[in-house]
Amino acid sequence: MQSEKTADKAEASMKSSSGSARLGRDVQHKIGQQLRAMYDDVIKEGVPDRFRDMLRQLDNPDDGSSEGSRG
Amino acid sequence: MKLDPSIREAMLAATPNLRAFAISLSRNVDRADDLVQETLLRALANIDSFQPGTNMSAWLFTILRNHFRSEYRKRRREVEDADGSYTASLTSQPEQTGKIEHEELRVALAKLPADQCEALLLVGASGFSYEEAAQICGCAVGTVKSRVNRARNRLAELMAIESPDDFGPDRETQAVLAANERR
Numbered sequence: 001m002q003s004e005k006t007a008d009k010a011e012a013s014m015k016s017s018s019g020s021a022r023l024g025r026d027v028q029h030k031i032g033q034q035l036r037a038m039y040d041d042v043i044k045e046g047v048p049d050r051f052r053d054m055l056r057q058l059d060n061p062d063d064g065s066s067e068g069s070r071g
Numbered sequence: 072m073k074l075d076p077s078i079r080e081a082m083l084a085a086t087p088n089l090r091a092f093a094i095s096l097s098r099n100v101d102r103a104d105d106l107v108q109e110t111l112l113r114a115l116a117n118i119d120s121f122q123p124g125t126n127m128s129a130w131l132f133t134i135l136r137n138h139f140r141s142e143y144r145k146r147r148r149e150v151e152d153a154d155g156s157y158t159a160s161l162t163s164q165p166e167q168t169g170k171i172e173h174e175e176l177r178v179a180l181a182k183l184p185a186d187q188c189e190a191l192l193l194v195g196a197s198g199f200s201y202e203e204a205a206q207i208c209g210c211a212v213g214t215v216k217s218r219v220n221r222a223r224n225r226l227a228e229l230m231a232i233e234s235p236d237d238f239g240p241d242r243e244t245q246a247v248l249a250a251n252e253r254r
Contacts, residue, residue, distance in 0.1 A: 023224060027232050028223055031226055031227065035176070035192070035196035038176055038196070039091040041173070042091035043091055047087060048104065050104065051083070051086055051107065051111060052083065054108065054111065055082065058074070
């Protein structure tokens with residue numbers, strides 16, 4: 001764990017020599033906003049029927065195909 | 072197989088977020104949905120190893136992430152992506168549900184090393200803590216922090232995100248210049 005930490009530090013300092021090591025909060029905020037906006041477009045779609053049906057069928061294998069044969 | 076309804080509900084509740092992660096990782100909706108399906112099937116097959124009361128979402132993300140990793144490695148080997156052409160084709164592949172305004176972000180994400188990309192998505196978009204992300208990626212918390220940090224720096228560079236209002240430093244420079252001129 002300790003060695004991993006130092007490796008990361010070394011990597012981080014290598015990066016910092018090539019430019020910005022620390023971003024302003026506003027830039028972090030902007031990146032976070034854009035990432036979440038991208039996610040939200042997918043999340044808005046909810047759970048596709050494919051997965052809902054799959055879970056229901058696995059749970060209840062008789063369900064589905066026997067739907068019309070009742071009565 | 073009889074599934075505890077609360078477990079099924081927890082799985083369904085985690086699915087939209089899981090899917091968003093899968094789409095961002097694989098950059099292809101069909102592939103992402105296959106990833107999610109495989110993840111749910113694996114989760115069900117191993118439901119005994121899930122401890123009720125623990126974080127279902129983190130557990131599913133761990134499965135999906137590991138599955139994606141091994142698939143990705145396999146594909147890379149198959150395609151022999153020596154010149155990076157396969158990666159490039161992924162990058163330029165149009166996103167089916169993606170909106171044009173996210174295209175720049177998706178292209179920039181595709182340029183990040185996989186480690187950094189997943190860390191940033193988990194913490195910055197999926198809403199996991201650094202500790203949870205570390206658990207999902209199987210690494211130390213400090214490692215996740217530094218990956219997220221590097222990912223943000225690189226994204227800011229790639230997308231040329233600068234200070235808000237774009238006049239911060241310029242205005243200061245102008246003030247200094249103006250002061251010098253007055254002397």
